[in-house]
Amino acid sequence: MNMIVCCKQVLDPEAPPASFKIDPASNTVLQPPGVPPVVSPFDEQAVEAALRIKDSQGGKITVLTLGNNLLRDVVKKPLSMGADELVLLEDEVFEGGDSWSTAYALAMAIKKIGEFDLIFCGRQAADWDAGQVGSGIAEILEIPSITVAKKVEAIDGKVRVERVIADGYQVVEVTLPALITVSNELGEARYATLKGIMAAAKKQPTIWKPVDIGVEPSQIGAAGRRSKLLKLFQPVREGKCEIIEADTPAEAGANLAVKLRDAKLI
Amino acid sequence: MAEFKGVMVYGETTEGKLTALTTELLGCGRRLAGELKEDLLCILVGEQLGEAPQNAIVYGADKVYTVEDPLLKEYQTDSYVTVMEKVIKDISPQILLLGQTAIGRDLAPRLAFRLGVSPSMDCLELNIDPDTKLLQGTRPVYGGNARAIFVSESLPQMATVRQKAMSPLEPDESRKGEIIPIKVELDPAKIKTKVIETVKEEVAGIKLEDAEAVVAGGRGIGGPEGFKELEELAKILKGAVGASRPPCDNSWVPDTLQIGLTGKIVTPELYIAVAISGSSQHLSGCSGSKNIIAINKDAEANIFKEARFGVVGDWKQSLPSFTAKVKELLAG
Numbered sequence: 001m002n003m004i005v006c007c008k009q010v011l012d013p014e015a016p017p018a019s020f021k022i023d024p025a026s027n028t029v030l031q032p033p034g035v036p037p038v039v040s041p042f043d044e045q046a047v048e049a050a051l052r053i054k055d056s057q058g059g060k061i062t063v064l065t066l067g068n069n070l071l072r073d074v075v076k077k078p079l080s081m082g083a084d085e086l087v088l089l090e091d092e093v094f095e096g097g098d099s100w101s102t103a104y105a106l107a108m109a110i111k112k113i114g115e116f117d118l119i120f121c122g123r124q125a126a127d128w129d130a131g132q133v134g135s136g137i138a139e140i141l142e143i144p145s146i147t148v149a150k151k152v153e154a155i156d157g158k159v160r161v162e163r164v165i166a167d168g169y170q171v172v173e174v175t176l177p178a179l180i181t182v183s184n185e186l187g188e189a190r191y192a193t194l195k196g197i198m199a200a201a202k203k204q205p206t207i208w209k210p211v212d213i214g215v216e217p218s219q220i221g222a223a224g225r226r227s228k229l230l231k232l233f234q235p236v237r238e239g240k241c242e243i244i245e246a247d248t249p250a251e252a253g254a255n256l257a258v259k260l261r262d263a264k265l266i
Numbered sequence: 267m268a269e270f271k272g273v274m275v276y277g278e279t280t281e282g283k284l285t286a287l288t289t290e291l292l293g294c295g296r297r298l299a300g301e302l303k304e305d306l307l308c309i310l311v312g313e314q315l316g317e318a319p320q321n322a323i324v325y326g327a328d329k330v331y332t333v334e335d336p337l338l339k340e341y342q343t344d345s346y347v348t349v350m351e352k353v354i355k356d357i358s359p360q361i362l363l364l365g366q367t368a369i370g371r372d373l374a375p376r377l378a379f380r381l382g383v384s385p386s387m388d389c390l391e392l393n394i395d396p397d398t399k400l401l402q403g404t405r406p407v408y409g410g411n412a413r414a415i416f417v418s419e420s421l422p423q424m425a426t427v428r429q430k431a432m433s434p435l436e437p438d439e440s441r442k443g444e445i446i447p448i449k450v451e452l453d454p455a456k457i458k459t460k461v462i463e464t465v466k467e468e469v470a471g472i473k474l475e476d477a478e479a480v481v482a483g484g485r486g487i488g489g490p491e492g493f494k495e496l497e498e499l500a501k502i503l504k505g506a507v508g509a510s511r512p513p514c515d516n517s518w519v520p521d522t523l524q525i526g527l528t529g530k531i532v533t534p535e536l537y538i539a540v541a542i543s544g545s546s547q548h549l550s551g552c553s554g555s556k557n558i559i560a561i562n563k564d565a566e567a568n569i570f571k572e573a574r575f576g577v578v579g580d581w582k583q584s585l586p587s588f589t590a591k592v593k594e595l596l597a598g
Contacts, residue, residue: 013409017546017568020411029408099375100384128407128414129527130387132375135343139379144458145343147372150521160462165368166530167522168467172342174459184511184528185521226384230402230415239571241560249579250587256559256577257591263575265536265557266503266592 001059001154003050004113005083005120006106006133007043009067009074012036013126020234027232029127039077041189042122046182047078048189049152050120057154060084062116064109066102068095072205079200080192086205087113093210093217099128101224103136108213110141118159119179123148134181144178150185270421273299274307274359275327276350278369282316287365289325289434291427294392295363296326296435298401301394305329307359311349313339323443326435330445331357337452340464341369344457347376349450354381356448359422361401363392366426374426385424386416390431401425410527410546429475429531430554467522472506474523479505479536482525482552485512486541486562486581493519496540499589502596508532510548526551541581544569561585 012035019032031037039047050061061083065075070090079086089109097105110116119138124131131147138145150169151162157176162169164183192200210217217223244259246252260266275295277288284292292308299306308327310318312334319330333349350373354362364370366388378385386403390413393402401423407414418424474480481500483493493507500507507523514524525532527550537555542548544560544567552558553572560573561581570576577584 011408013547017411020408020546022412029412098384100379103379123528126409129405129409130375131371132378132385132387135372135375136379139376145372145376146459147343148368163368164521165464168465170340170464171462172459173462178458184515188515226382226420227386227416227418230417232407232412232414234412237571241570241573241576243565243570244575244577249577249583252577252579253561253584253586253588254591256561256575256584257588257595259575260536260559260592261595263557265559266596 001053001057001118002116003053003059003061003118003120004110004116005043005047005050005061005063005078006137007047007063007065007075007078008040008125009037009065009070010040010125010127012038013041022232022234024233027229029232037071037074039074040122040126042124042126042182042184044077044189045184045186046120046122047081047083049149049180049182049186050118051082051190053118053152053154054082062087062113064089064106066094066105068092075205076200076203077192079203080196081190082196086203088205088207089213090207091209093221093223096222097220098225098227099130099132099136100226101220103133103140104224105213105215105220106133107137107140108215109208110137112208112213117176119177121179121181123181123183131181134179138179144174145181146172146174146178147181148183149180150183152180152182270358270360272305272307272357272359273302273361274309274357274363276362276364276370276373277308277310277318277322278365278367279310279312279315279318282314282318284318284321284325285365287367287429290430290432291363291365292322292326293434294427294432298361298392298394302399307331307357309333309350309353311338311346319445323441324437324439326441328443330443332445332447333450334447335450335452337454337457340461342457342459342461343372343376344459345452346373347380348452348456350377351380352450353448354422362422362424364424364426366428370426374424378424381422383420383422383424384418385426386418387426389425389427392425392427406527406550408546410550430533467520469520469522472504474506474508474530475532477506477532478534479503479538480508480532480534480555481505481538481540482508482510482542483513483540484510484542487513487518490518495585495589499538499585499592502589502593503536505534505536510542510545539569539573540585542569543567544572561588
């Protein structure tokens with residue numbers, strides 16, 4: 001089974017909310033000091049989904065990451081978890097893209113990789129949260145897609161997916177090749193082992209420029225966008241919480257109930 | 267090229283009725299259509315649509331297009347995108363709105379890439395720019411830490427809308443509208459997926475999305491046992507139990523209880539957050555609640571910025587006395 005996993009380097013979504021700052025002039029988010037970027041957590045779970053298939057029946061996992069000035073310690077993490085190869089689409093013209101230009105570049109890189117049975121993506125990236133790139137890649141490659149998976153199993157040349165819906169899940173079968181996007185319900189991604197970290201340190205990523213995947217600079221990054229960001233801002237939180245005073249936490253609990261009664265909330 | 271005209275709502279139905287979110291989309295679509303002085307259109311797709319098309323007129327649609335086919339019994343990406351591609355090419359609306367649901371978040375991107383346009387996903391607000399007449403969509407980004415306003419010049423302009431972000435119109439049984447069936451030829455050989463089964467993981471009692479009181483627990487609850495105490499309180503309040511992501515990821519509670527950006531959106535009268543720190547991710551799912559009450563041992567926890575009343579303390583000590591007092595007050 002040949003598998004490709006698309007992983008994005010993002011601002012750490014677990015960084016303290018107070019450290020989140022925007023530069024209104026450029027409509028961009030500022031990198032918080034002392035908090036290094038990470039592989040988007042849903043993408044890590046996509047790597048995990050691929051690794052589970054590799055564990056059960058073998059296969060090869062190629063990780064594909066797009067960006068510029070990518071931190072090697074960050075983007076190599078999937079290798080230290082057990083992925084086999086890393087391809088970086090790395091160039092300044094890849095920067096500032098939207099779902100359109102990103103999906104296009106990734107799809108063209110996947111065409112260049114050539115052989116694949118399954119492509120995995122996270123359900124959405126932890127920065128822009130749009131959840132379009134996976135479906136977009138599948139549409140460009142003209143292969144079926146199943147989104148928001150919590151379980152993926154390969155059976156008899158097909159893949160069986162549990163797809164999350166509002167009140168449960170749906171079991172869906174799909175022929176190969178196919179693209180699956182993975183949700184957090186899959187369960188936590190495995191930790192990198194010491195052996196994995198050492199193996200990853202020795203591996204050199206393959207680096208492709210736009211010309212290597214046969215795309216024009218006008219089709220990718222900021223130039224290839226089909227949506228325009230007018231404004232980025234932080235919603236104002238009011239912060240008018242009344243803290244219930246009491247001598248003990250137990251007393252505070254009882255006082256809270258009385259407070260809610262007085263406010264006619266219960 | 268055809269002229270793009272009209273605001274179209276992709277409606278979802280359950281048991282022959284429009285979903286609540288569809289009525290919200292129609293309410294929003296009516297306003298946008300009014301500003302553009304164009305018709306509000308609704309498209310319904312399924313095996314048998316029952317009363318839903320008439321329902322869409324009652325909730326504000328001028329024209330309802332229907333596509334009925336046994337192959338459309340269940341949502342499948344391949345068949346539904348094929349249907350919608352034909353509908354959009356035939357009708358050429360200038361705006362297409364969908365719900366941010368299991369269907370909408372799958373259908374919208376794939377359809378958009380087929381049509382060559384870029385949708386704004388999970389919008390909280392939609393407005394028409396008075397000068398350009400283009401649709402502006404405001405959506406949460408960075409896990410709810412920020413919001414972004416997007417615009418797209420390619421037509422149709424597409425957006426998905428979050429649940430409970432918009433209000434439906436009052437139903438008006440006397441409203442007049444047109445129902446227009448559309449025939450789409452579907453080739454079963456081109457549908458590459460097959461739905462084997464649909465598994466419902468409904469929790470007994472009041473549905474989380476419908477509850478007027480929600481008692482939600484977070485990582486600090488520490489395990490499945492603690493949620494029994496939350497259930498007891500929810501029962502007394504005739505409400506439902508929910509959770510932030512960590513209890514679901516750790517299998518303390520079913521995934522269907524997750525409230526947040528990638529879970530359910532709730533807007534109850536009373537939201538009691540127990541041992542929830544209040545990540546932006548979680549607040550995305552509950553910040554529309556009328557009154558948020560927080561119990562957390564960390565006075566600096568983000569949840570207190572959203573809460574109206576709070577207790578700073580260990581929930582294991584505060585919650586039993588709170589539950590007992592609530593029970594006593596409600597009994598009196």
